[in-house]
Amino acid sequence: MSSKADKKSKKRKAEDDVDAVVVEEKSSKKAKKEDVEIQISVEDLSPIAHPLAEKKLLKKLHKTIKKASKARQVKRGVKEVVKGIRKGEKGLLILAGDINPIDIISHLPIMSEEAQIPYIFVPSKEELGNASSTKRPTSCVMVCPDGKKKGKTGEESEDYRELYDEVVVEVNKLDTQIAFK
Missing domain, CATH: 3.30.1330.30 (Ribosomal protein L30/S12)
Structure with a gap:
């Protein structure tokens, strides 16, 4: 029985990890939309x-x-x-x-x-x-x-x-x- 519980807990952890990654991607998209100054050299x-x-x-x-x-x-x-x-x-x-x-x-x-x-x-x-x-x-x-x-x-x-x-x-x-x- 402990093996089934282990599998379920691993599955939940994997789902939580995926959610965390998605949240990070959304924040990076917001950062791209903000005005970012682009530095151009004189050359x-x-x-x-x-x-x-x-x-x-x-x-x-x-x-x-x-x-x-x-x-x-x-x-x-x-x-x-x-x-x-x-x-x-x-x-x-x-x-x-x-x-x-x-x-x-x-x-x-x-x-x-x-x-x-x-x-x-x-x-x-x-x-x-x-x-x-x-x-x-x-x-x-x-x-x-x-x-x-x-x-x-x-x-x-x-x-x-x-x-x-x-x-x-x-x-x-x-x-x-x-x-x-």
């Missing part, structure tokens, strides 16, 4: 990554991109961004600074200057993709607050618009500071 950044957002501005940019993607006012990827610029849409262009080869996005700063659209570089394409609500790394994002779809109205859009305007002012200051130094 990995492209030489044209100027102006580069600093930590405080970077946080505001990510917040703006997240709110804009929820409001469906974001263009993701080179193809969509180029199409938007050619059609004359206005907004803020955010480029990833760690794109290789550089030829993929090298024409975008010139196009945005010609269209008088402010642009800024962020260090990581992974963080940019994360902020724009995609699982994939994204090379560039254009936030277009006056897009075709004006579905959301109220406090959320006003809050997002204020944050967007604040970020655009800071990016414009950065552009002029670098141009005159």
Whole structure:
């Protein structure tokens, strides 16, 4: 009889171990969803990554991109961004600074200057993709607050618009500071 009791106790222990492993996996998934800062070395950044957002501005940019993607006012990827610029849409262009080869996005700063659209570089394409609500790394994002779809109205859009305007002012200051130094 003791052998049956031993088997049952072993079975219970095994089930408890499996439950413990599942709980650990769930906590690791939560950790992945949280904002994790990705460190990029200076050598990995492209030489044209100027102006580069600093930590405080970077946080505001990510917040703006997240709110804009929820409001469906974001263009993701080179193809969509180029199409938007050619059609004359206005907004803020955010480029990833760690794109290789550089030829993929090298024409975008010139196009945005010609269209008088402010642009800024962020260090990581992974963080940019994360902020724009995609699982994939994204090379560039254009936030277009006056897009075709004006579905959301109220406090959320006003809050997002204020944050967007604040970020655009800071990016414009950065552009002029670098141009005159």
